[in-house]
Amino acid sequence: MTTVLPAPVAVPALQRVRARWAWGLGAVAVLAWSLVGAKLLSGNVVNPAGSAQFGRFASAALSPALDRPFLGVLASSVLITVAYAALGAALAVALGALGAVAVARTTWGRRRLGWALSRGVLAVPRGLHEAVWGLLLVNLLGLDPWVGVLAIGIPYGAVTAKVFADLVDEVPRGGQEALLATGVGRLPAALYGLLPPASGGLLAYSFYRLECAIRSAVVLGLIGAGGLGYQLSLSFSALRWDEVWSAVYALSALCVLAVVAGRAVRRRLAAPRSSADRLRRDPALTAAVLVTLAGVAWSWWYLAVSPATLVSDRTGQQLAYVLRAAWPPDTDGPFLREVGTAAVDTVQMSVIAIALATVGAVLLAGVAASPAGRVSLPRRLAGIAVRLALLVLRAVPPPVWALVLLFVLLPGVLPGALALGVYTLGVLGRLAAEATEELDPRPRDALAALGARPVAGWLYGVLPAATGPVLAFALYRWEVAIRDTVLVGLLGAGGLGALLASRLARFDWGAVTTVLVALVLLTVAVDLVSARARAALR
Amino acid sequence: MEVRFGGAAALTGIDLTVAAGERVAVIGPSGAGKSTLLALANGSVAPTAGTVQVLGAVPAALRGRALRQLRSRVGTVHQHLELVGQLRVVHNVNAGRLSSWSAGRAAWSLLRPQGVPEVLDALGAVGLADRVFERTDRLSGGQRQRVAVARLLVQRPELVLADEPASALDPVLTDRVLELLAGLVTEGGGGMVASLHDPALALRHCTRVVGLVAGRVVLDAPASALTLADLAGVYGARR
Numbered sequence: 001m002t003t004v005l006p007a008p009v010a011v012p013a014l015q016r017v018r019a020r021w022a023w024g025l026g027a028v029a030v031l032a033w034s035l036v037g038a039k040l041l042s043g044n045v046v047n048p049a050g051s052a053q054f055g056r057f058a059s060a061a062l063s064p065a066l067d068r069p070f071l072g073v074l075a076s077s078v079l080i081t082v083a084y085a086a087l088g089a090a091l092a093v094a095l096g097a098l099g100a101v102a103v104a105r106t107t108w109g110r111r112r113l114g115w116a117l118s119r120g121v122l123a124v125p126r127g128l129h130e131a132v133w134g135l136l137l138v139n140l141l142g143l144d145p146w147v148g149v150l151a152i153g154i155p156y157g158a159v160t161a162k163v164f165a166d167l168v169d170e171v172p173r174g175g176q177e178a179l180l181a182t183g184v185g186r187l188p189a190a191l192y193g194l195l196p197p198a199s200g201g202l203l204a205y206s207f208y209r210l211e212c213a214i215r216s217a218v219v220l221g222l223i224g225a226g227g228l229g230y231q232l233s234l235s236f237s238a239l240r241w242d243e244v245w246s247a248v249y250a251l252s253a254l255c256v257l258a259v260v261a262g263r264a265v266r267r268r269l270a271a272p273r274s275s276a277d278r279l280r281r282d283p284a285l286t287a288a289v290l291v292t293l294a295g296v297a298w299s300w301w302y303l304a305v306s307p308a309t310l311v312s313d314r315t316g317q318q319l320a321y322v323l324r325a326a327w328p329p330d331t332d333g334p335f336l337r338e339v340g341t342a343a344v345d346t347v348q349m350s351v352i353a354i355a356l357a358t359v360g361a362v363l364l365a366g367v368a369a370s371p372a373g374r375v376s377l378p379r380r381l382a383g384i385a386v387r388l389a390l391l392v393l394r395a396v397p398p399p400v401w402a403l404v405l406l407f408v409l410l411p412g413v414l415p416g417a418l419a420l421g422v423y424t425l426g427v428l429g430r431l432a433a434e435a436t437e438e439l440d441p442r443p444r445d446a447l448a449a450l451g452a453r454p455v456a457g458w459l460y461g462v463l464p465a466a467t468g469p470v471l472a473f474a475l476y477r478w479e480v481a482i483r484d485t486v487l488v489g490l491l492g493a494g495g496l497g498a499l500l501a502s503r504l505a506r507f508d509w510g511a512v513t514t515v516l517v518a519l520v521l522l523t524v525a526v527d528l529v530s531a532r533a534r535a536a537l538r
Numbered sequence: 539m540e541v542r543f544g545g546a547a548a549l550t551g552i553d554l555t556v557a558a559g560e561r562v563a564v565i566g567p568s569g570a571g572k573s574t575l576l577a578l579a580n581g582s583v584a585p586t587a588g589t590v591q592v593l594g595a596v597p598a599a600l601r602g603r604a605l606r607q608l609r610s611r612v613g614t615v616h617q618h619l620e621l622v623g624q625l626r627v628v629h630n631v632n633a634g635r636l637s638s639w640s641a642g643r644a645a646w647s648l649l650r651p652q653g654v655p656e657v658l659d660a661l662g663a664v665g666l667a668d669r670v671f672e673r674t675d676r677l678s679g680g681q682r683q684r685v686a687v688a689r690l691l692v693q694r695p696e697l698v699l700a701d702e703p704a705s706a707l708d709p710v711l712t713d714r715v716l717e718l719l720a721g722l723v724t725e726g727g728g729g730m731v732a733s734l735h736d737p738a739l740a741l742r743h744c745t746r747v748v749g750l751v752a753g754r755v756v757l758d759a760p761a762s763a764l765t766l767a768d769l770a771g772v773y774g775a776r777r
Contacts, residue, residue: 011658014628014651014671446620449580450693451610451637456644460633464624464648 016143019536027533031355034348038413045414050407057404060241073231074250080227082254083299084145084220085213088152090296092213093206095153096160104165106194119162120524126158127523128516129483130216131490134223135504140318140463145303146310148225152216155483160209163476167201168194200266207262214254219397219487229397244400252388252395259430261288290353325509329517338499339518345496346522347415349488350481355426356421358474364390364425365432365470366458373505394426402488410466416488423484424477430471431477435469436462438504468537475530482526486519496522547575552588561720561730562741563761565670566750567773572733576699577751579731580612582603593697593728610637613695613722615686615703623675627666627685630674631657634693646710653692660691663718680706687715696728703732704739712736716743737769 039045064108101107103122108115128136134151141147176193180186195202221229228247235243265288309315368386402419409415444461452460489497496519503511549571556562561629564572577583578590581597589596595608613634614620621630628651635653636644645653651657654670663686669677674685683706690698698719704712716732720743723730734740740747741761749757749772757772 011667012671148592367768435574440619442616442619442621445582446614447633447636449582449609450612450634450695451608452605452633452644453606453637453641455641456636456639459641459644459648460625460629460636461622464622464629 006197018424022074023533023536030351034351034355034417037344038352038417038469040352040414045298045412046407047406047410054404054407057241057244057407060245063242064246065240065242070243070246074228074246076424077226077228077231078250078254079302080307081214081217081221082218083302084148084152084225084227085210086292086295086299087149087305088156088212088217089206089213090292091149092156092160092209093152095157096209098163099157099161100168103161105132105169106165106190111112122158122162123524123527124520125154125156126162126519127483128155129486130155130218131223132500132516134220134225138224139322141309141315143224144309145305148217148220149303149305151220151225152213156209156213156216159480160205164202165207167198167205171197178374204266205264207258207265211255211258211262214251214258215395215397218251219399220247222397222399223490232400234530241365243428248392248396248400252392255391255395255450264288268349305402322509326513329513330508330510332516335514339496339514342494342496342499342515343518343522345483345486346489346497347526349413349420349485349495350478350526352413352417353420353424353481354474356479357424357477358470359429360421360425361432361474362470364429365436365466368429368433369436370433376378376390390426390429392426392431393422394430397487398423398424398484399487399490411494413494416485419488420481424481428477431473432466432470435473436466439465462473471537472534475534479523479526479530480496482523483519541604549750551754554748554755554758556729556731557715558727558729559723560746561723561744562732562746562748563744564683564731564733564748564750565735565737565740565769565772566733566756570750571600571753572750573701574753576614576701576731576733578702579697579699581609606637608701610693611695611728612699613690613693614699614701615683615690615719616701617683617686617703617705618663621674621682621685621689625674626651626671627661627674627677628654628657628670631660631688634689634691637693656692657688660688661685663691664688664715678706679706680711683707683710684715687718690722691718694722694726696726698722698726698730698732700730700732702735705735712739713742737766737773740769741766 100124103115103118105115108118125133130151133154134147135153137147155397171194175197177190179189179193184192217225217227218229218232221227221231222233224230228251232244232247232251235241235247265285268282268285268288364386367382368390370383398419401422402415405415405419407454409418439462443465444457447461485495486497486500489495489499496515499516500512500519503515552575561724564575566572574583578585579592581590581592584590584598590598593611593748595604597608600608601641612679622633625648629648632647632651632653639647639652646652649672658667658670661670666681666684666688669681674682678684683703687703700719704715704721707715716739719730719759730744732744734744741764744761746759747757747759747764747769748755751772757768759768
């Protein structure tokens with residue numbers, strides 16, 4: 001039997017997506033400009049004199065300090081760090097859940113102005129790094145545990161609000177619209193049509209925030225809040241590399257714990273072991289919720305946090321004094337030029353860092369992803385090794401990487417950029433690996449079943465599907481990296497961070513305001529560019 | 539030969555041989571083991587007991603290049619779930635010959651599509667030549683199913699495996715697709731195994747019909763000796 005199909009239609013020409021090509025070429029140009037700015041292509045960046053010290057640091061990795069008294073000190077540092085992280089993350093998730101409702105596109109609908117304004121308000125707490133919040137809050141509250149908790153909770157709360165809102169906004173609208181079409185109210189429609197598809201992402205992000213909070217608690221320790229970071233800086237300045245590595249390993253172990261717990265909960269949520277005929281709660285999930293709540297309560301007790309400090313007279317007076325001194329901002333010409341130069345350095349530092357991290361993450365994601373089926377032993381060992389290496393990269397705070405790199409590199413943009421880059425690689429590598437794991441395996445399996453070699457299977461089955469999420473993560477991390485440059489800047493790597501540190505040390509509050517405004521504006525600009533780029537990716 | 543997933547037996551006591559030139563329709567109710575049978579034949583599932591021979595080789599015993607070479611001679615259409623939505627149609631069709639392309643050519647083709655004339659021939663055969671540079675996730679389910687068939691046409695396999703190849707197509711296109719698959723079998727000198735949910739299609743396009751119920755063969759006869767009533771019996775014979 002024969003069938004007649006319509007005659008072949010004219011074949012269309014291949015059309016490139018212009019917007020994407022423009023973004024791609026623009027990114028390459030900005031990267032080239034940043035590399036030139038970092039004097040990577042010209043001039044001297046290497047400091048050969050420091051290689052001996054670097055060698056001693058590296059070789060101590062295999063012989064960390066394990067003596068009893070130091071381990072005791074380390075253990076109590078770990079508890080302090082965990083308590084700060086738990087309280088800070090809990091505050092952040094609470095603030096984030098409330099804030100997400102206020103900044104979600106779903107809430108605002110077509111009222112674009114209101115939506116943009118709400119996002120703008122969020123940019124201020126988000127634009128300042130935890131360490132900056134810490135330094136500012138110390139001036140208000142003195143040495144109080146609230147400094148650490150708020151320094152984590154405020155900026156994290158703002159970031160969490162934004163990400164929660166984006167996660168809900170990115171859920172396909174079909175389910176919710178079907179409910180709205182049948183006359184269901186907006187709140188129930190969101191509860192049934194938007195939250196269930198987003199819930200896995202929301203929970204995963206909350207646990208990811210807890211993991212980040214541990215690192216931030218360490219960073220706050222570096223500037224004096226106590227805990228692991230404080231211990232790390234003491235050992236570092238005493239050149240006790242064995243102790244530094246012990247602290248790094250303790251920190252990595254903490255992060256592993258957070259990752260493992262987060263994953264276990266996420267898996268349980270994705271595939272609940274429920275019986276279809278009876279409503280029953282999952283005991284493991286119930287336990288996770290109870291343990292988290294108990295941990296937060298314990299942290300409150302352990303740090304002896306007292307709400308009274310926040311509303312005391314002394315705090316009020318100090319706040320009034322700082323606010324009076326901080327206004328008007330310093331706007332004289334030479335200083336503004338200095339701020340401009342520092343801002344350029346900051347941008348270049350973040351661009352190099354993100355480029356390094358993205359390339360590394362793409363190359364490592366395939367190996368770092370836990371394979372679905374059974375695989376050979378060498379492949380599994382390689383996966384474990386890469387995952388552990390990524391963990392250490394992101395467990396060590398960027399300022400510590402910067403200090404290490406300053407052994408072998410001259411101060412400037414490059415050591416800061418590399419320090420941020422290796423740290424971001426640790427984060428992005430994990431995110432890229434998870435994005436790879438979450439891909440639909442069927443296209444890849446089909447390519448393997450028709451005999452495609454592994455490289456081709458990766459190019460056709462994984463790369464196209466993973467590019468979008470990985471680049472979106474990279475753009476998100478660029479927004480974070482801009483803030484993190486403040487951190488490495490505190491240590492002479494230049495940029496707005498160095499400027500801020502010098503003005504804070506002089507209590508020059510007018511200049512501090514100017515730098516803070518510049519920082520917030522810069523992060524807003526990066527946010528906008530990143531959002532437009534992500535829109536072009538979709 | 540049998541296959542178990544965990545404790546549940548998917549297929550038990552199966553002993554089938556498909557000769558060259560044969561077109562076998564596998565029919566049966568949902569969950570009878572049709573997809574598992576096809577997965578065995580392309581080597582993506584290994585039997586728990588017994589052996590599977592494909593084109594004279596045992597896939598479970600092969601590794602690396604030898605396995606890839608065997609797999610390149612077996613083409614599978616799995617509805618349209620094997621397509622990469624983010625790629626343009628041309629790349630999804632070209633994926634059919636990735637086994638014969640070097641990695642460099644595969645990568646270059648993503649930037650500058652290679653072998654477009656053959657892709658257009660294949661897409662023309664399924665009536666989709668005008669969508670060659672469209673992103674695959676912009677196509678409807680039926681169109682994607684035809685892209686999956688075009689991938690097979692470019693692959694030119696000897697053994698054709700098809701899992702509900704026409705589930706989302708109208709009657710005219712369904713006949714067309716099954717004729718194209720039959721043409722591949724004639725050209726490649728191999729055979730075809732297709733799971734079909736429409737008994738009439740099985741009789742019209744296949745030379746032999748195998749009925750599966752709960753993982754067991756309950757019917758195996760030449761299509762010419764069967765009537766629609768015989769096939770309806772397979773669906774009626776529930777556990």
